[in-house]
Amino acid sequence: MSNVVTVKNLEKSYASKKAVNGINFVVNKGEVLGLLGPNGAGKSTTINILSTILSADGGEINILGHDLQKNARLIKQEIGIVPQDLAIYEEISAEKNVRFFASLYKFSGKQLEACVKEALELVGLYERKDDKPKTFSGGMKRRLNIACAIAHQPKLIIMDEPTVGIDPQSRNHILESIKILKKKGATIIYSTHYMEEVEAISDKIIIMNDGKIIANGTKEELKEKFDDEVEYSFHVDKINKLDDSMFNKVDGIKKVKVFDNVVEVTAEKSKDNLNGIISEIIAKGCMIQNMNAKEASLETVFLELTGRNLRD
Numbered sequence: 065m066s067n068v069v070t071v072k073n074l075e076k077s078y079a080s081k082k083a084v085n086g087i088n089f090v091v092n093k094g095e096v097l098g099l100l101g102p103n104g105a106g107k108s109t110t111i112n113i114l115s116t117i118l119s120a121d122g123g124e125i126n127i128l129g130h131d132l133q134k135n136a137r138l139i140k141q142e143i144g145i146v147p148q149d150l151a152i153y154e155e156i157s158a159e160k161n162v163r164f165f166a167s168l169y170k171f172s173g174k175q176l177e178a179c180v181k182e183a184l185e186l187v188g189l190y191e192r193k194d195d196k197p198k199t200f201s202g203g204m205k206r207r208l209n210i211a212c213a214i215a216h217q218p219k220l221i222i223m224d225e226p227t228v229g230i231d232p233q234s235r236n237h238i239l240e241s242i243k244i245l246k247k248k249g250a251t252i253i254y255s256t257h258y259m260e261e262v263e264a265i266s267d268k269i270i271i272m273n274d275g276k277i278i279a280n281g282t283k284e285e286l287k288e289k290f291d292d293e294v295e296y297s298f299h300v301d302k303i304n305k306l307d308d309s310m311f312n313k314v315d316g317i318k319k320v321k322v323f324d325n326v327v328e329v330t331a332e333k334s335k336d337n338l339n340g341i342i343s344e345i346i347a348k349g350c351m352i353q354n355m356n357a358k359e360a361s362l363e364t365v366f367l368e369l370t371g372r373n374l375r376d
């Protein structure tokens with residue numbers, strides 16, 4: 065079976081707020097799906113429904129061949145959930161934490177010990193297995209949280225912002241762990257506020273905004289839509305002479321932003337308009353101190369589609 069997750073017309077409201085508004089998507093076996101969206105987009109609600117924690121108001125979900133409404137119990141055995149908040153016991157050793165969670169599933173005896181070891185090694189905590197989480201850094205606790213969620217070797221792993229607020233070393237470690245889990249055949253759904261993480265590990269990206277999916281595809285597919293776009297940024301000496309309408313005569317200008325000592329111009333590359341833009345700035349009596357050109361990135365795609373920065 066290549067479809068591990070199929071979501072059709074999923075809906076969920078809280079009182080009058082439609083948190084998830086008729087979304088559809090598929091995740092194939094072995095894929096890492098990055099779920100991106102600004103605060104309140106509906107990512108956690110979607111993830112909590114897939115994790116069988118919340119019930120949906122409408123729609124259909126099939127996970128690993130089972131209908132979620134009819135067979136949640138079977139699905140729970142096959143998935144691993146890394147929640148946004150830590151779910152570990154501070155007062156027992158890292159190893160006992162992992163063993164406890166793994167023992168809730170099908171493993172016991174030697175097999176259980178092997179799974180616990182493998183999970184702790186994966187997140188780089190085997191050397192610290194006898195230590196209590198209360199002595200760990202925030203990043204180490206998050207890594208332990210992951211080990212607890214994956215020790216039973218689930219086919220589908222669902223992670224809700226597993227790298228929020230941690231040190232870069234732990235963050236890299238978590239991203240590397242995800243790549244290894246994927247290599248071993250796991251399917252992963254991963255929600256995050258960090259664009260660079262999605263770029264680094266996702267096979268497919270879904271961008272949510274206001275309960276809806278507004279883009280769905282590979283990184284390349286999403287960028288393609290904005291391939292003809294370039295953002296020029298000029299540092300000038302006399303910003304007070306410039307305004308948003310100064311490039312009205314130049315062809316292919318999409319957006320102008322003037323702030324501090326900077327003028328940012330989003331333009332269509334194919335219109336070959338850089339000379340025209342520079343001429344207009346010089347004609348205003350300004351000197352250009354330096355200039356940058358930025359091609360479309362996922363950040364641009366996100367901003368264009370949602371009108372918001374990812375971490376507003």
Ligand SMILES: Nc1ncnc2c1ncn2[C@@H]1O[C@H](COP(=O)(O)OP(=O)(O)OP(=O)(O)O)[C@@H](O)[C@H]1O
Binds near residue numbers: 081083109
């Ligand atoms: N228990 C709740 N009761 C009422 N409203 C809720 C509840 N949980 C979420 N919401 C609202 O539903 C919408 C979607 O929230 P959700 O937490 O799914 O978004 P999110 O994309 O995960 O955001 P964040 O990145 O901030 O976690 C938001 O408007 C939120 O305020």
